[in-house]
Amino acid sequence: MENGTGNARSSPDQRAATERIDEARASGVRLIESLRRLWDGVVEASEQANIDDEHDPEGATVAFERAQLRDVLKQAHADMDDLDRAAERLRTGDYWVCDICGGPIAVERLAARPTATTCIRCAR
Ligand SMILES: [Zn+2]
Structure with missing residues (x-):
């Protein structure tokens, strides 16, 4: 039953939201860890191969992989920041x-997007 005030959320909603954010943070941490391992692998591989990023086609691939990984890592960190703010x-x-x-x-909306900070109307 709703209490009708609409102010303080009933605790089941609060609990569910907390769980969702905790889960998203946990998988975010795992994602960042595996991305870091990938990153180390790419850096190590390029160091071992002593690749010239500019002129070697192999080097260009490594540079591209690095740039991509950096973007994904940056996004993963931004998502974690959003989750921290949501918490x-x-x-x-x-x-x-x-x-x-x-x-x-x-x-x-918050169930679908736990880091949403606006209502659906304002998001449009
Ligand atoms: Zn709004």
Whole structure:
């Protein structure tokens, strides 16, 4: 049963959101770890091969792989930052409130996108 105030979220929603964010953080940590291993592997391989990034076609491939990995790693870190912010918003109660209009963010939206900071209307 809803209590009707719409202010403080009922704890099942809060718990579910906390679990989702914790899960996303845990898999984010795993992703970053495996990306780091990949990164080390690529760097090591290019060092062993003593590749000239500029002129060797092999080197160009390695440089491309590195650039790609760097982008993915950067994105993974940005996602972790978003999750940290979401966790903080959960603690303060702002999690359920739209950053732009101050209205409520639908529980379904936050279930689909745990790091959402705006309601669906403002996101459009
Ligand atoms: Zn809004």
